[in-house]
Amino acid sequence: MADPAGWRGADRKRSLLLGTAAALVLAVVATTLLMWDRFTCGGPNNGVREIADECVGVTEGDYVFHDDFTRVQELIREENERVAALGDDLPVVRVALLGTFTFDPVSPMDPGRMLRSLEGAYTAQKRANDTHDFGDRTPRIQLVVANMGSRQHQWEPVVDDLVDMARDEERPLVAVTGMGVSIASARDIARTLDAQGIPMVSTALTADGLAHGPGGIDDAGDEENPTLPGVLRVAPSNTEYIKALRGHLDGLDERARAIIVYDRTEPDLFVASLKQAYTEHLDPYIDGRPVQEYEGTTVGDDPVRGLFAEVTMNVCVSGADTVLFAGRAPDLDEFMESLAASTCDRPMRIMFVATGLSVLNEEGRMAFLADNDLTLVYASGIDTRWNLVPQGSADAPEGYRAFREAYIEHFPSTEHDPEGLRNGYALVNHDAVAVAAQAIRMTNELGDADGPPTAHEVRARMMLLNTAHEVRAGGGTLGYSPEGAGEATGRFVPIVEMPLEPGDAPAPDPHVIGDE
Template identity: 30%
Template sequence: MGESGGERRPFQVPVVKRRWPVLGVAAACVVALVIAAYGIVTWSRGCGSGLYRAGPLDECVGVTDGPGEFGLSDGLGGFDESLRDVQTKIAAENERVRRVSRERNRPYVSIAYFSPLTVAKPDTTTIEAVRRSLEGTYVSQLRANSDGREEWGGNLPLIQLLLANPGSRSAQWEPVVKQLQERAESVGNGRLVAVTGLGQSLAGTRDAINTLAQQGIPMVGAIITADRFSVDPAAPEVRGLLRVAPTNSAQAGALVKRLEDTKRAMVVWDRNPDEVFSGDLAAAYERLYQQHGRQLRRGEPFDSAQLATANTFPAMIPNICQIQPDAILFAGRLRELKPFLNALASRSCMELPMRVLITDSVIDIGGDSEVQRSLESGITLEYTQLAAPQAWDAAPQYFSRRSVEYFKLGSTATAVFQQEFPGESIDDGLAITAFDAFGVAATAARRAVQYNKVAEKLPSAREVAAQFDRMHDRGGAVDGASGWLSFDPLTGRPDSKALLVVEVTKEPGQPVRSVPSVISENGAPYLP
């Protein structure tokens, strides 16, 4: 589905759709030869407009306004239908935006959701996580384009949502960023003004962020938590990047505050260099825990890049029993946490209770049955979560009622998310953080029109980026469903962002016991 009107079309890699009956045989052969010359796609397996096949997974990457072959890879260049429903809804809303623009002479801009939309081993995300993030982004688009109401900073320009897939683990990010750059440089309706999503804190994510920043394209990360994304350690924070999620240091600081009664801890950490998140978190743990004279013992590393990672954990347990730490600070992801807890549950020092803390951020860890079985051996698990319905009930004063109503059943906003995606869970918080990230970008786009008085022309990406410096304190904060969002103009980090911490225990034969609380790195979360 392309742009309407006579404006310049953005860069698109040629593809062939599966509609050969309308072509003559000779024409079909010519097109097939042209596509073969590009070495990108084959005529029998088209991807959709703006997309092309690339990489070892032969996955469809690129930029589209909805359609495309995304999902869980079957390893043979094909993908399941997990994302089809939300993609169809996005395409329909985009078409409605363009129709309203034509019929009512309303301006519209594009915001791209940039994040891996194809999943394969050894990804640390799941297709369910991808789907829920897209669903939250779509519901935020619906809020932005609500008829008759001013939402996310106003009602104009209307917002078109583009899907930008950099492939599994963002490995194919470079040509996708090039396409986004072309769209940002276009003129007229549909020009790109911001990018949201950004996926997990991986090396490909970091490289894409730095390149987009160089082009002056503003970004709002939904779940990225690494402290720094600058390639040069001596360089300042990436300009034009806002984060909905607290950084690793902020989350680690919130957890370490809960350890004031401890004297000795150790870090179990992932040394995989591609896992920016884990290395960053381990460094934060080490720096913060040793304050106030507390002792941090020798850590135990593992490498998630190795196929037999789980086999390394049993060898750590004798050392843990010998050290007898008051707390174990785990710097890794849920995929590795589960075999670690399983090994710890079989420790020889069963008389010693174990306390494990993790900031996996977007997973309802306590609800995992495998994790619960491990806890029956006298393990207490404490973890942070960037957003979850539990937080709204535990401390409702720290959340915008209007934004929460888009998700909460029985609310006056009639829970738009549940209407659009009945039966879908929001417990992992991914839909919520994606909703907020898009909302921040949409708000900045509308403020660029209001404050720069450019109603007769569309705001540019750089004009939208300029609004990021004003999105703080009472006059500029955004009412997110994951918590009020006031951003430090120097770092782009959220001020004292609300963070859910859950303490989970389980006795054999008894239900799991879960105790939620809402805190921030500075104690109380931010309120305007």
């Protein structure tokens, strides 16, 4: 007969083994559930996780947010790895491109503009690491891509990640570029980053008030006119766009009769400050004509048919021949359709501001304008007619040709692709990284400082980007100073009038910020 004690001992061993195995299974399940948001977005430890069915977070290029971005994100990853592998003990810092890199039907951005944003930022990263175009070639720069979701709703955890990266002593994050569109969340993002001393160089934040006050980069304005310390611009503000339009109106042979058409939907900081700039700078042309309000679409929504029926009737009866449009681009298209179908029996001019000129790609839109006696006058962030002027011409920025040549070198397919430059996002994102790079390289004057510069030290150089340290960027030779309120002096603000004839030269005597 077998030993009962031996039997019971074996049973205890089996029980222990089964218990241990069950505990391991539970641990694996628990860990999987805990990190499931990471596994659904390419695996753990890549900086990206799923929130509200979107992959958001910060990547050095190894996670691709959209199929269209595969090539450019691979180039960014390769450059970041090349910098890391040099092994020469020279300091390395990181710069973030923060934006909307996933999309839904009502996203404020689209894959086309964000593809060009990535390409422009990468072009500046390569120029900074391979040439002396933006100062010394050290510290070397790695570029990270930070996605805050299709509507910027997931900005908080992404910005928290950026703040954590700024505390990294070996490869600190020292600047944030991009920053999305001029809606309320942009203000919250800027306030959070500023509280951590991280400087920001915005690309598409044109709303007035989304930059620091006249006292310098630490100036938050006052209760009546709050601003955002820590923010510089590379694109013009709405006020500068409108100053450029004022110069155009002042040069017309016949005095314009203007009326404002305004989207009262809140909260849209871009539209609100655009209306304010029209009122402040173009009031003599408005001459008491009442503002025409409409309830526009949320950023990214499709416009409602018939939205402008009453507005266009009032515009026609007012006697105006110039519309100052303060709304979003999709609503502008619907407004022009309504105006073309109206009873107005005179030529009409519609004025607007935009980072780029995507409409130039639409042959049907050009024919529509011509057939309906409409003229669309843009104050823009880019004028592709700059390609036609000789080097050294005062009608184009000094650094535009070098930007264009570098961009086409890295993305040769864009040489014959009008959208590559026309939407303006390659240029402004290139310029934002260029500004950050030049401020980073100015920290070399610290001498024998131990390790890479910090975000605070880079921020301290931002107001010295003038005189001997101006940035020769694609949109102008940019300078920043305390009294500039975040605006880039030397920035060109071209006027483009459509329909545009092939071979037209840029308008002479362009508005240049700071030249008044």
